[in-house]
Amino acid sequence: MQLVVGGVLNGLSFGFILFLVASGLTITLGLMRTLNLAQGAMYMIGGYIAWALAAHFPGGFWIGLLVSGVVVTGIGLLIDLLIFRQLANDLPGVILGTFGILIILTNVVDWVWNSEPKGPAVPEVLGGSVSILGVHYPVIRLSALAFAGSLALLLWFVQERTRLGSLVKAGVDDSEMAQALGINVALTGRVVFAIAAFVTGLSGAFGQALTGLTTDIGLTTLLLALIVTILGGLGSLEGALVGSIVLGLAQAFGTVWFPEYVAVVPYAIMIVVLAVRPTGLFGKLHTRTG
């Protein structure tokens, strides 16, 4: 029973943090038809900024959340200005450009903070553990679950209950038709990308308190976010959420049940899902007419 409780909580807390990173990736891909390979690096930058503040200043964790969000939004706007706008309709160019940003930011992190792995910087108030059905569980992970879960709910609300969300859905479904109806899909995409960048910064800031930081966390996070995006279906927030939770739970239980093979679990799940449903769990098949 304790194993199950621990596994579910571990899987969900990791899954929700992963969702926040993947949500930006999937919406950008679905709406702007562009792939931001710097997404993982943006998560990493958010993490390092928050870590630096949390590890060295009282109350730094909470300030770090905000600062991370703002800084990563700034990086996102720069990426939009320097890459997306300059290389519009040039997907290979965007892929190379954003991958270059990933490498640059990884080296910046190495230069500023050196490559020694950093332990999680947890605020004292979230530093203990609580007993849940006989399992001593870290408060920080429960907090991450609550925090990321709330953000996920907020994102869903924006998508389902606001005009911006309607514009996003229209753009994802059929950007040409949306454009023809007077929706500025490009501008909508930019606004959404900025929001996604802010959320990614926040997720990095909270994520570092769970797993600490290494200089390759940008790349490893990107890989997982890509898998979630493909698994869930391009442009689908629901898909990204379900995909993240499936991946999180699979890793949490896979670690215990088949530890030798846990590294391949995400890829195996992706292959199985794509074999059965090539558009992903919630992806839609876009067909050309006329």
Next chain:
Amino acid sequence: MMNLNRRVLAGAVCALLLMVACGGGSSPQANGGTISIGAILPLTGPFSFFGQIFLKAINLRLKEANGEVAGKKINLIVADDANDLTTAQAKARELVENDHVAALMGPFNSSLLTGITPYLKAHKVPTIAIESTPIEATQSGWVFCPQGDLAQIAYPMGLYASQVLHLKTATLIAPNYIAGWRIQAGFTQGFREGGGHVIQAQWTDLTTTDFSSYISNLKQADAVVSWFPATEVTFLKQLTVVNKSKNLLAYGNGLSDTQMQQLGDPSLGIQTSIQYVWDLNTPEAKKFADQYKAEYNTLPTVQNDEAAYEDLSVILEALKSTGGDTNPAKLRSAILNLNFKGPAGQVSFDKSGVGIRDFYIVRVDKVNGKLTWVADKTYVGVRPITKPIDKDAIVG
């Protein structure tokens, strides 16, 4: 005229043969008055932090030697393996075939070292493992490990845990690759000799930083014994929140001084077995610590810098004893016969090229308000573990 030409030609051939005969006794690596020494270090990638530490220590040792040995100038050539086997192999080839190095240090990653060992053996290049390595890497006869093999480091910890701390059960966790298996095998051997037994062994992905599932899966035991070459602090931070085990045992370079401060008071009482701590009470240790502080304005780390400093010392001491002769067989023999005192204590080798050395059981304690390693016990002259317990036989 024809006779003169033949005589000139014969003379030239004789002179050529004479030069070859005289040059045949010395290695092409000694180019006049210069000896090239190579170092393959992880200057980029996940172990780059260690790579920078090694480089600093190697440069310090070179400076101490005034850049020369046995009257010859040392040409140190550093290559970055980026923690990648293909890159390490390419760098080894460059250093050996293009730069004609007399000896090599590194790579740091045991898997990379094991991967290039066949090449080193085929080309007879004396190579010093930067840190402890699986015993298999030294079986080629051309890889030397002054830091001891991995099982050897952990063996004193196992003895100490069972015989001094009187612990009976242990749960182990380490990355799932040869270095992790060997280090836990060493602990298990020492622990069993003292009457303890391992009830669980978990093997993680090398790059994981989310240990929550492994921690949830920990069985109740007298001790939790971990080793993560880079992410020990992350594991311990996650562990100490939920697991109040009094006996946390770790190894070697697992927890740096900076990371200890990051971990804070939860690190108090953590114990490890290690080849070196900076405050050993010997003239050699004090000299090294003072030199390091003067050069880099900080004290040496737990062990990594002393290891690299000692590794270059091995090569230099061997070259001193051959009088600068870089003939591979002579150099190899000189290394095996070395017996000198370094900052960590006496350095000598067994016949397979693995160091016979002292190990120190140290514990995290507060000294003048600062967390630091404090030595508890010394195990003198620990010999290599030539047949480590198989990974699948550790539990039980």
